[in-house]
Amino acid sequence: MTNGFKPDQLLYGGDYNPEQWPPEIWREDVRLMQEAGVNFVSLGIFSWAKLQPGPDAAFNFGWLDEVMGLLHAGGIGINLATATASPPPWLFVQFPDARPVTWDGVRLEVGGRQLYCPSHQGFRSAVQTLVRAVAGRYSDHPALRLWHVNNEYGCHISECFCDLCGEQFRVWLRERYGDIATLNAAWGTAFWSQQYGEWAEIQPPRQAPTYANPAQQLDWRRFSSDNLLGLFELEVEVLREITPQVPVTTNFLGFLKNVDYVKWAGREDVVSLDAYPDPADPLGHVEAALQYDLVRSLGGGQRWLLMEQATSAVNWRTRNAPKRPGLMRLDSLQAVAHGASAVMYFQWRASRAGAEKYHSGMLPHVGEKSRTWQEVKALGAELRGLRPLAQMGVPTRVALLFNWENWWALEIDSKPSADLRQMPIVLKYYAALRSLGQSVDLVWPEGDLSGYDAVIVPNAYLLTAGAAGNLRAFVQRGGHLVLGAFSGIVDEHEQIGLGGYPAMLRDVLGAWVEEWLPLAPGATLGVRREDGQETQTRTWAEKLHLSGAQALAHFTGDYLAGGAAISEHAFGQGRAYYLAADFEREDIAWVLRRALLAAGVAVSDLPLELDVGVSSSQDSHVLTLLNFHRTETLHLQLPEGGHELGGAGNVAPRLDLAPLEARFVRYDRPVAPSDVHVVTSELAPV
Ligand code: GLA
Numbered sequence: 294m295t296n297g298f299k300p301d302q303l304l305y306g307g308d309y310n311p312e313q314w315p316p317e318i319w320r321e322d323v324r325l326m327q328e329a330g331v332n333f334v335s336l337g338i339f340s341w342a343k344l345q346p347g348p349d350a351a352f353n354f355g356w357l358d359e360v361m362g363l364l365h366a367g368g369i370g371i372n373l374a375t376a377t378a379s380p381p382p383w384l385f386v387q388f389p390d391a392r393p394v395t396w397d398g399v400r401l402e403v404g405g406r407q408l409y410c411p412s413h414q415g416f417r418s419a420v421q422t423l424v425r426a427v428a429g430r431y432s433d434h435p436a437l438r439l440w441h442v443n444n445e446y447g448c449h450i451s452e453c454f455c456d457l458c459g460e461q462f463r464v465w466l467r468e469r470y471g472d473i474a475t476l477n478a479a480w481g482t483a484f485w486s487q488q489y490g491e492w493a494e495i496q497p498p499r500q501a502p503t504y505a506n507p508a509q510q511l512d513w514r515r516f517s518s519d520n521l522l523g524l525f526e527l528e529v530e531v532l533r534e535i536t537p538q539v540p541v542t543t544n545f546l547g548f549l550k551n552v553d554y555v556k557w558a559g560r561e562d563v564v565s566l567d568a569y570p571d572p573a574d575p576l577g578h579v580e581a582a583l584q585y586d587l588v589r590s591l592g593g594g595q596r597w598l599l600m601e602q603a604t605s606a607v608n609w610r611t612r613n614a615p616k617r618p619g620l621m622r623l624d625s626l627q628a629v630a631h632g633a634s635a636v637m638y639f640q641w642r643a644s645r646a647g648a649e650k651y652h653s654g655m656l657p658h659v660g661e662k663s664r665t666w667q668e669v670k671a672l673g674a675e676l677r678g679l680r681p682l683a684q685m686g687v688p689t690r691v692a693l694l695f696n697w698e699n700w701w702a703l704e705i706d707s708k709p710s711a712d713l714r715q716m717p718i719v720l721k722y723y724a725a726l727r728s729l730g731q732s733v734d735l736v737w738p739e740g741d742l743s744g745y746d747a748v749i750v751p752n753a754y755l756l757t758a759g760a761a762g763n764l765r766a767f768v769q770r771g772g773h774l775v776l777g778a779f780s781g782i783v784d785e786h787e788q789i790g791l792g793g794y795p796a797m798l799r800d801v802l803g804a805w806v807e808e809w810l811p812l813a814p815g816a817t818l819g820v821r822r823e824d825g826q827e828t829q830t831r832t833w834a835e836k837l838h839l840s841g842a843q844a845l846a847h848f849t850g851d852y853l854a855g856g857a858a859i860s861e862h863a864f865g866q867g868r869a870y871y872l873a874a875d876f877e878r879e880d881i882a883w884v885l886r887r888a889l890l891a892a893g894v895a896v897s898d899l900p901l902e903l904d905v906g907v908s909s910s911q912d913s914h915v916l917t918l919l920n921f922h923r924t925e926t927l928h929l930q931l932p933e934g935g936h937e938l939g940g941a942g943n944v945a946p947r948l949d950l951a952p953l954e955a956r957f958v959r960y961d962r963p964v965a966p967s968d969v970h971v972v973t974s975e976l977a978p979v
């Protein structure tokens with residue numbers, strides 16, 4: 294991070310694509326933006342073709358000069374795109390081989406967007422030329438606040454299997470392994486007669502007769518993410534040279550499998566995210582919260598920018614539900630509660646033409662008489678009142694460990710079960726933590742864990758020696774670790790640790806796994822918990838041996854009957870818990886509750902429809918309460934002594950939160966989400 298980007302108010306706006314509209318509309322746009330309280334727009338993301346109409350044509354900046362002048366006069370800050378997101382068709386007449394190639398050998402065609410091979414030199418120099426021209430032209434523009442580099446790297450094209458990328462892959466491998474013998478050992482090429490004699494023999498893991506070497510597949514994922522990162526850095530280098538004073542971001546997609554954002558985030562000045570929770574999913578906001586906590590953590594706890602969301606429907610699901618009245622506001626406030634300092638949309642004005650014309654905008658086709666427009670205006674006004682939040686942090690005591698490499702490795706083919714998928718597992722653990730009233734940071738396997746009382750690891754199938762040492766030291770020093778099933782199995786080369794799983798953490802767990810039992814679809818295996826609760830696992834069970842740990846639950850079925858299903862072990866100053874099955878959220882929450890209480894972390898019992906959080910500065914602590922329930926009022930008990938944010942009024946501790954209602958309650962002392970309790974219906978007034 295070099296410059297940082299710390300607005301002292303909440304930013305509000307969206308992607309602005311004036312190239313889709315005639316100049317008369319631009320003036321109306323600025324007037325309406327002012328009316329809605331818009332103070333920030335992302336400009337020109339898809340304007341390469343308009344800025345550079347042909348390979349030999351002069352740059353066409355006149356229209357953009359005019360738009361930027363209008364925005365500046367209207368007091369609207371600009372997040373200016375480098376405009377490289379979608380190369381124009383002429384580039385592929387010039388360089389037909391700049392079109393990317395899929396796994397099965399198809400070279401993709403012009404006519405969509407984000408068409409490019411990241412390794413193609415002609416494309417890369419065209420990018421540099423464009424960025425240099427844009428940055429040079431606007432370096433001193435008074436409205437320029439931030440650079441929006443490219444757009445959603447990896448959204449459509451996250452890997453390219455062409456020969457140029459094959460060549461880059463070999464360069465990357467040489468750098469990683471130095472000599473071919475080391476690569477052969479790391480990849481285990483003694484298996485299936487795969488031994489390489491020369492670098493030139495190595496290819497990308499294209500479509501092959503059967504499973505490609507798993508270590509090759511894993512390195513390909515690493516390489517492809519790095520290759521895209523190289524493209525980002527190509528632009529950043531130019532920007533840092535020409536406008537060192539202007540901060541830089543590129544919009545992330547949250548949990549985008551093929552792009553390891555942990556490596557990217559440190560090269561930005563501020564992290565930004567595009568998030569599209571499905572309005573048809575009543576728990577879509579839980580997944581959104583996980584993304585928000587991810588990006589806040591990627592930025593080291595700094596506030597981040599919600600660069601895109603939808604005011605209502607998108608166009609890319611099979612059925613695109615609108616956001617019912619009030620939901621857009623709640624979605625937006627949720628991002629702020631989880632650390633966003635900008636609430637932005639795709640896009641300002643809904644398009645008339647093109648593939649996204651059914652995507653909602655801040656200004657719908659219907660115009661100012663639409664309810665969406667009314668909601669957009671009301672939210673703009675409301676965000677001004679939430680200004681104190683713009684510089685607060687989100688305090689946490691609990692961390693969830695996440696690792697892109699583990700995601701890649703777990704989902705490579707030829708596993709004991711194809712049913713163990715990374716994101717459903719992570720989401721279950723995250724939802725369990727939220728239901729216990731926890732604010733959650735995400736951490737990385739070799740990151741600093743010292744600020745946390747508990748670290749939750751839903752799955753760490755791939756565990757490096759460094760990561761295992763990190764977790765061990767955390768428990769040793771008094772930390773509480775919860776480790777999910779099928780963890781600690783392989784190292785960074787997809788090679789198995791021998792002698793009982795997880796080889797590097799057996800002593801920490803006081804337990805080890807002998808074998809795995811994947812369950813058939815629909816099958817269940819019974820489990821009896823220590824509290825007497827009969828429950829079950831679907832998908833997955835393990836034969837767990839105790840070697841010092843105590844059992845918190847036992848299997849009751851099949852040949853695992855009587856065997857431990859959950860273990861707890863005191864190690865050093867701390868404790869380690871292990872779940873030897875793919876449990877459902879309620880059982881996970883039961884273990885987490887026990888671990889958190891043992892760690893001295895208070896817990897509550899909250900419905901997932903309630904998003905509760907705390908934002909803090911030195912002397913002010915704001916409880917955020919958002920009821921995502923579409924039809925039910927929640928009856929809550931809050932800590933005493935709360936005040937309306939931005940007002941003097943006291944907030945009574947007994948609070949009813951209507952469907953889709955939001956409240957912000959300020960305290961002079963630290964509070965935690967677990968201080969909020971739901972009052973059961975019998976106690977609620979009629
Ligand atoms: C992405 C892109 C936008 C737009 C939206 C539609 O987030 O960045 O250009 O396509 O999706 O939801």
Ligand code: ZN
Pocket residue numbers: 393394410411412413453454455456457458459
């Ligand atoms: Zn390529």
